[in-house]
Amino acid sequence: MKRKSAQLDSISNSASATPLSDFPQPSVAKTNSSSSGGVGGGPGSELSDSDVILPSVLHFKRSQLSDRYPKGHSRGRHWKHLKQIIQAENFHLYPPDEPNYISIEAPPSMYPAKKYCDITGFEAPYTDPRTKLRYANAEVFKRVRSMPDEFIQGYLALRNAAVIIK
Amino acid sequence: MARGAAGVGKSTVVVLDNGAGFCKAGIGGEADPSLVMPNCMARPRSAKKWVFGDQISEVQDIQGISIRRAMDRGYLINPDTEKEIWDRIFKTHLKIRPSECSLLLVEPLFSIPAIQKSTDEIIFEEFGFQSLYVGNAPALTHNYHAECAPESFLAKSNCSLVVDAGFSFTHAAPVFDGFVVNHAAKRMNLGGKALTNYLKELVSYRAWNMMDETYIMEDVKEKLCFCSLDISTDLDIARRRGRSNYYQCDYILPDGIKYKRGFVKDPDAAAAYISKRQRLDSEVEEGVQEVISREAEAPREELRTIGKAGIPTKADQQVLTLTNERFLVPEMLFHPADLGMNEAGLAECIVRAVKACHPSLYPVLYSNVLLTGGSTLFHGFKERLETELRPLVPDEFQVSVQSVDNPLLAAWKGGSLLAASQEFQKAAVTKKEYEECGSMRCRRRFML
Numbered sequence: 001m002k003r004k005s006a007q008l009d010s011i012s013n014s015a016s017a018t019p020l021s022d023f024p025q026p027s028v029a030k031t032n033s034s035s036s037g038g039v040g041g042g043p044g045s046e047l048s049d050s051d052v053i054l055p056s057v058l059h060f061k062r063s064q065l066s067d068r069y070p071k072g073h074s075r076g077r078h079w080k081h082l083k084q085i086i087q088a089e090n091f092h093l094y095p096p097d098e099p100n101y102i103s104i105e106a107p108p109s110m111y112p113a114k115k116y117c118d119i120t121g122f123e124a125p126y127t128d129p130r131t132k133l134r135y136a137n138a139e140v141f142k143r144v145r146s147m148p149d150e151f152i153q154g155y156l157a158l159r160n161a162a163v164i165i166k
Numbered sequence: 167m168a169r170g171a172a173g174v175g176k177s178t179v180v181v182l183d184n185g186a187g188f189c190k191a192g193i194g195g196e197a198d199p200s201l202v203m204p205n206c207m208a209r210p211r212s213a214k215k216w217v218f219g220d221q222i223s224e225v226q227d228i229q230g231i232s233i234r235r236a237m238d239r240g241y242l243i244n245p246d247t248e249k250e251i252w253d254r255i256f257k258t259h260l261k262i263r264p265s266e267c268s269l270l271l272v273e274p275l276f277s278i279p280a281i282q283k284s285t286d287e288i289i290f291e292e293f294g295f296q297s298l299y300v301g302n303a304p305a306l307t308h309n310y311h312a313e314c315a316p317e318s319f320l321a322k323s324n325c326s327l328v329v330d331a332g333f334s335f336t337h338a339a340p341v342f343d344g345f346v347v348n349h350a351a352k353r354m355n356l357g358g359k360a361l362t363n364y365l366k367e368l369v370s371y372r373a374w375n376m377m378d379e380t381y382i383m384e385d386v387k388e389k390l391c392f393c394s395l396d397i398s399t400d401l402d403i404a405r406r407r408g409r410s411n412y413y414q415c416d417y418i419l420p421d422g423i424k425y426k427r428g429f430v431k432d433p434d435a436a437a438a439y440i441s442k443r444q445r446l447d448s449e450v451e452e453g454v455q456e457v458i459s460r461e462a463e464a465p466r467e468e469l470r471t472i473g474k475a476g477i478p479t480k481a482d483q484q485v486l487t488l489t490n491e492r493f494l495v496p497e498m499l500f501h502p503a504d505l506g507m508n509e510a511g512l513a514e515c516i517v518r519a520v521k522a523c524h525p526s527l528y529p530v531l532y533s534n535v536l537l538t539g540g541s542t543l544f545h546g547f548k549e550r551l552e553t554e555l556r557p558l559v560p561d562e563f564q565v566s567v568q569s570v571d572n573p574l575l576a577a578w579k580g581g582s583l584l585a586a587s588q589e590f591q592k593a594a595v596t597k598k599e600y601e602e603c604g605s606m607r608c609r610r611r612f613m614l
Contacts, residue, residue, distance in 0.1 A: 058291065060601060079246070082238040085280050099349045101276045106354040107518065109510045113503040114397075121368070121490045122401050158367055159506030 118155045119143065132156065177296055179585035180262060182255075183272040183303070183578040184248075186237035187333030187358060187540060189219070190578040191255045193262075194270060194585025199578050201259045207234045207247060208381075218254050222381070227422050230378050239355065240274050240334030245284050249292055256293070264293035268594055270585045272577050273300050275337055275351050286605040290597050297594040299584075304328035304339035305346050306580030307538045311570050313583055319534065320568075325527060326534035327516060329551075330577075331499065331541035333358045336512060338519040340531055350522035352515045356499055356507070358541045362387050364505070365495045374419070374486055382428050386417050386486065387495065389430050393546035394493035395443065395553060404490040412438045413492055419484040431485070440545065496544045500554055513554035532559055535567040538576045542569060 080088070091102045117124035117136035124134035128144050131152045135141050144152075156162040179194030185205060192199035204219030211230040225231065236248035256262055269289060273282070282300075289295050307328050312321035320326050324344060330337045339351040366383040369376050376383055394400040404413045416431035430436050494505075502509040510518065520531045535555070537548060552567045559565050570576040584590055 079244040082241055082243055085241075085243060085278055089278055089280060099276065099351065101278050104276055104351050104353045106352050106510045106515050108508045109501075109503040109514060111501075111503070111511075111514070114501065116494070116504060119372075121372075121494050122405060123398065155371065158371065161506055 118158065132161065177266060177268050178262060179268045179270055179590060180256070180260060180264075180295075181270045181272075181578060181581040181585050182252075183575075183581060184242070185272075185333055186235065186240045188574065189251065189255065190575060191260060192578065192582065193260065194582050194590070196582060197579070199575060199582075201255060202574070203255070203259075205235065205237065205251060207251070208232065209234070218251060220254075220259075226426060228381060228420055228427060229422050231381050233380060237334065240332065240357070241277055241281050242285055243281065245288050249288050252288070252293070264295050267295060268297040268299070268585075268590070269293075269295045270299045270301060270581050270590065270594075272303055272306065272581055274335070275302050275304070275339060275346065275353070276348075283605040286600065290600045295597065297591075297596040298600070299590060299594040301577075301581055301584065302339075302346055303330050303332075303538070303577040304337060304341050304351075305344060306578075306584065307570055307576045308341040308536065308580070309344055310576050310580035310583060311536055313580075314571060320536065323530050323534065325530045326536045327520060327531040328536045328538060329512065329516065329542070331357060331512075331537070331539040333540065334360075336499065336515075336539070336541065338512070338515045340519055340523050340527070342523075342527065347523055350519050352519045352522075354499075354502070354509055354512065354515055356502055356509070357539075358384075358387075361391070361495050361498060361541065364498055365391070365491060368491050368495070369486065369488075372491075374484070376486075382419065385428055386488070388543075390415060390417065390436060390488055390492050391495050391544055392439070392493055393496045393500075393544045393550040395546055395550055397493070397497065400493055401490060404493075411489065412442050414487060414489045415492075417486040417488065419486055421484055443546075496541075496547070499541065500550065511554070513551060513558055516555060517558045529563050532563045533566045535565070537567060537569045538573045540574050542573050 086101065089101075091100055094100050115124045115127075115134050116122065117140060118133045119140050120136050122136040124136050126136075126141070127134050128141065131144060131147075133144050133152060133155055135144050153162050181190075181192055181194045181199070183190040183199075187205065188202055189205035190199045191201045191203075201220070204222060206219045207216040208219065208222050208225065209216045209232045210225050210227050211232075212227055216234065217225065222228075222231070234247060236242055236244040236246075236251065238244075242248055256264055271285070271289070273285070277285075286298070289298050305328075307330065308320075308326050311326070312318075312324060315321055325340075325342050327338065327340050330339070334355075334357045336354040336357055337351060338354075340347040362380060362384045365387050366376050366380060369383070369386075400413065404411060412435070415436040418425060418429055418431050420426055420428045498505050498507070500511045500513065502511060516535065520528055523531060532555075535551070537551070542548075548567050548569055552565060555565050555567070572579070
C-alpha cells in the first residue's frame with residue numbers, strides 16, 4: 001500500500017472537501033482474487049478419511065466421477081464462470097410465461113440519472129465535451145484538462161462510461 | 167460423540183444458509199446458528215496455505231489478503247471449494263455426521279438448474295445427507311418475522327414484500343401465504359460486494375490505492391457508510407471545511423506492524439451525523455432557520471482553530487479520509503443509474519414486484535415491506551427507502567417499511583423454525599427419492 005502521489009497539494013478550491021491527491025493511477029490489478037489459484041490441495045486424500053465413503057462406481061450416473069477426475073491428474077480449473085453456465089442453460093428456449101433467472105432481473109430505470117462529478121463526487125452541472133468527464137467547478141475542470149488519457153478512461157470506467165476498443 | 171447419533175427416531179436437521187458473504191450454519195430448532203463464518207477461503211500474502219473464512223480473524227497480516235469464493239454473483243459455481251468449506255463446518259464446528267442428518271439449505275431464488283444439480287450432487291453424493299429441503303430467504307424471513315410478532319398485520323395477512331439485500335444481489339419478492347410469488351420476484355444485481363468494490367475504486371482514485379484490499383474496504387464500508395436522506399443537502403455539508411463538515415472522518419489503515427487491523431479514528435465523530443441529522447430535522451419542523459445560518463458561518467471560525475485543536479496525525483499512521491463517499495456508496499442501491507449501472511433502483515424494483523401481483527394485494531404488500539440482509543444495515547436505510555417509495559406509490563396506499571429483528575440471521579432462524587416443525591419431514595426429499603428420480607424431479611417439490 002503506497003501513497004499514490006504527493007498528497008494534499010493545496011488546491012484549495014471550495015468544492016473539494018476531499019483532499020484530491022494528484023493524479024491517481026488506475027490500478028492494474030482489478031481482477032478478483034477469488035478466481036486465482038487452483039483448487040486447494042489434495043481433496044482426494046481428504047475424502048478417504050471423511051465420513052462419507054462413496055462407492056467408486058455409481059451405476060445411476062451417466063458419467064462417473066472417477067472418469068472425470070482420474071487419480072493423480074491435477075484437476076485444474078474445471079468449474080465454469082456464472083456467465084458460461086447461463087449461456088449453456090439456453091434460457092431463450094424456456095417457456096416465456098415461466099419465471100427464471102433471466103426474467104426476474106431488474107429492468108432498466110425509468111427515471112433520469114443524476115450527475116455526479118467524476119473526480120470529487122459532488123453534483124456536477126457541467127460535462128467536458130472533449131473527455132466526457134463530468135465536473136463540479138472550474139477548479140476540477142483544470143485538473144480534467146491536464147489529465148493524461150488513461151486516467152480519463154479510468155474515471156469513465158468507474159461509471160461504466162469508458163469507451164472500450166476491442 | 168456425533169450429535170446426529172443422539173437423535174432417536176427423528177434425525178437431526180442441519181440448517182445451512184449458504185450466503186455468498188457469510189455462511190450461517192446450525193442445528194434446526196435452536197434459536198441461533200452455532201456458526202457464522204465468511205463463506206470463503208483466504209490466503210495471507212506471506213503464507214502459501216489457504217485458510218478458511220472463520221480463521222481470518224486469527225490472520226496476522228491482513229494487508230493484501232487473497233479471498234477465494236465458491237460463489238459467483240451469489241450462485242454456487244465451484245462445488246469443490248464449497249465442499250471443502252462445508253466439510254470444515256460439519257466436522258470441526260457442528261460435529262455432525264452428514265449420513266445421519268437431514269439438511270435444510272437456503273438457496274437464492276431462481277438458481278440456475280445446472281447449479282441446482284451440482285449442489286444436489288455434493289449434498290447427496292459427496293456428503294450423503296439423508297434428506298434435503300431447499301428453502302429461499304424471502305419466505306423463511308417472512309415466516310420468522312410472522313412468528314416473532316403474531317399480532318402484527320404482517321402475520322395476520324400472512325403476506326409481505328420481502329427485500330433481501332444480500333452480498334451479491336438484492337431481491338424484492340412478494341410473499342403470500344408463506345410462499346414467494348414466483349412470477350413477481352425481482353432481482354437487482356447489486357449487493358454488499360458491489361458496494362465494497364465501488365468504495366474501493368472511489369478511494370483508489372481519490373486517495374490511496376486500495377484495489378487489492380477488499381477485506382479492509384469491507385470493514386470501512388460497514389463502519390462508516392450510511393444512507394443519505396437528502397442527497398443534495400448532504401453533499402453541501404460534505405463540501406464544507408473544518409469540523410462543520412461532520413461527514414468527514416478518518417480511518418486508520420493497518421500497517422502490519424503497529425496496527426494489525428484498521429479502525430475508525432474517532433468513532434464518536436464518525437457517528438455525529440446521526441444526532442446532527444435529528445437535530446436538523448426538528449429545527450426545520452419548528453421553523454427555526456436561525457441556527458442553520460449560524461451553522462453556515464461556523465466553517466470560517468473552525469478553519470482558524472483547526473490547526474491547534476485538530477488531533478495531530480502521526481506520520482506513521484496511514485489515514486484514509488472519507489467524506490461524500492460515505493453516503494454515495496449506499497446511494498448505488500437506490501439509484502444505480504446515477505453511478506453508471508442501467509438498472510432500476512430498489513424502490514422502482516419494489517413497485518414493479520408489487521405491480522406484478524394481483525391488484526387486491528397492492529395495499530397489503532405496500533404496508534408490509536420487510537427488510538432483511540446485511541446491506542440493509544446501513545444507518546438510515548429504512549427511512550431512505552420510505553422516502554424513495556412514497557412518491558412512486560399511489561396516494562391511497564399506505565407505505566410502511568419495517569426491518570426484521572436480525573437482518574443477517576433472519577433467514578437462518580426461519581429455517582430453524584421450519585426444520586423443527588412437522589412439515590419439514592413431509593416436504594424434504596430423501597436420498598432414496600433423489601437416487602430414484604434425480605435432481606430435477608425433486609426440485610419441483612420445493613416450488614423453486
